[in-house]
Amino acid sequence: MSVHLTDHTPSELGRNLRWLAGVVAALAIWVGLYSQLNPFSEWAVSALSIDAHSRAGDAIGFFLYEAPKVLLLLAIIVFAMGVVRSFFSPERTRAMLAGNREGVGNVAAAGLGIVTPFCSCSAVPLFIGFVSAGVPLGVTFSFLIAAPMVNEVALGLLFALLGWKIALTYLAFGLAVAIVAGWVIGRLHLEHWLEDWVRNVRAGTADVPSAKLDMVDRIRAGLDAVRDIIGRVWPWMLVGIGAGAAIHGYAPADLLASIMGRDAWWSVPAAVVLGIPMYSNAAGIIPVVEALIDKGAALGTVLAFMMSVIALSLPEMIILRKVLTAKLIAVFVGVVGTGILAVGFLFNALFT
Numbered sequence: 001m002s003v004h005l006t007d008h009t010p011s012e013l014g015r016n017l018r019w020l021a022g023v024v025a026a027l028a029i030w031v032g033l034y035s036q037l038n039p040f041s042e043w044a045v046s047a048l049s050i051d052a053h054s055r056a057g058d059a060i061g062f063f064l065y066e067a068p069k070v071l072l073l074l075a076i077i078v079f080a081m082g083v084v085r086s087f088f089s090p091e092r093t094r095a096m097l098a099g100n101r102e103g104v105g106n107v108a109a110a111g112l113g114i115v116t117p118f119c120s121c122s123a124v125p126l127f128i129g130f131v132s133a134g135v136p137l138g139v140t141f142s143f144l145i146a147a148p149m150v151n152e153v154a155l156g157l158l159f160a161l162l163g164w165k166i167a168l169t170y171l172a173f174g175l176a177v178a179i180v181a182g183w184v185i186g187r188l189h190l191e192h193w194l195e196d197w198v199r200n201v202r203a204g205t206a207d208v209p210s211a212k213l214d215m216v217d218r219i220r221a222g223l224d225a226v227r228d229i230i231g232r233v234w235p236w237m238l239v240g241i242g243a244g245a246a247i248h249g250y251a252p253a254d255l256l257a258s259i260m261g262r263d264a265w266w267s268v269p270a271a272v273v274l275g276i277p278m279y280s281n282a283a284g285i286i287p288v289v290e291a292l293i294d295k296g297a298a299l300g301t302v303l304a305f306m307m308s309v310i311a312l313s314l315p316e317m318i319i320l321r322k323v324l325t326a327k328l329i330a331v332f333v334g335v336v337g338t339g340i341l342a343v344g345f346l347f348n349a350l351f352t
Contacts, residue, residue: 041065059249081129082225086218105139110178113146138186146178148310177339193328236322260297267301268344275308299351304344
């Protein structure tokens with residue numbers, strides 16, 4: 001049952017309006033902060049008297065941009081998911097997406113990933129929200145894979161730099177990896193490999209039926225979720241983004257080009273292994289892809305490297321470790337890595 005302000009007494013109406021005004025004000029502040037992330041990072045680097053184009057300046061600027069961005073995204077997404085969970089219990093959410101609907105859920109989650117231009121670490125907040133809300137694990141992984149790997153930024157840049165055939169083929173293969181990998185992980189039923197606190201959140205249900213909660217109760221549910229989840233994961237996020245910033249500023253591009261340019265069967269798996277410790281978003285890695293191809297690297301090998309950088313980055317794994325056990329992370333890397341290897345070999349075969 002929806003909440004109508006006219007159903008309340010004047011005092012309750014005033015209370016609801018004050019809380020609603022507070023949410024609107026907080027959202028305005030959030031938008032203002034988010035819009036200033038890039039100017040802030042540029043100003044901070046210049047204030048440190050560091051050359052913004054140096055490796056140190058690139059790494060520091062990357063961290064000062066990504067760290068607040070990811071935390072801001074986490075805050076608003078977890079708040080929204082907390083409010084949504086006040087309407088739907090985890091059991092009801094699982095029932096809506098489980099069983100024979102899970103395959104459809106994987107497709108829907110991967111499709112959602114296309115229109116969300118997030119890097120891997122930025123997609124993690126929404127992944128955490130999905131998991132804590134009780135969405136099937138395989139469906140959440142389909143989103144986590146597709147969001148950074150197959151989005152309009154990646155497709156637009158691939159189209160502009162490499163042509164529509166490569167962009168369309170990448171879209172098809174990238175979606176296939178996200179959907180199939182998520183479905184496989186879902187079929188393995190590895191929910192017991194989530195961290196205990198996540199399983200407790202998924203299993204928890206409200207003592208008061210949703211129909212008895214008013215607007216203030218739902219807002220408080222969202223705020224409680226923000227305090228709980230951000231309080232648990234923020235140190236891991238900062239460590240992960242810090243690792244990504246260091247790698248972003250000091251990655252050995254010449255070595256990568258020499259390895260991926262070799263005509264050997266092991267070049268694709270080597271590119272995937274090299275890509276995992278890296279960290280970048282689609283906009284940042286595609287110019288590197290173009291440069292590597294210009295230096296003679298095989299297309300499939302380079303795209304496998306690109307997929308591993310933005311779907312299996314080490315910083316992402318560090319952040320996910322707060323939510324997933326090491327066993328589940330290993331399964332995720334194994335399943336997705338296998339799909340990426342297949343894409344690399346297929347691209348090399350199709351685009352000689």
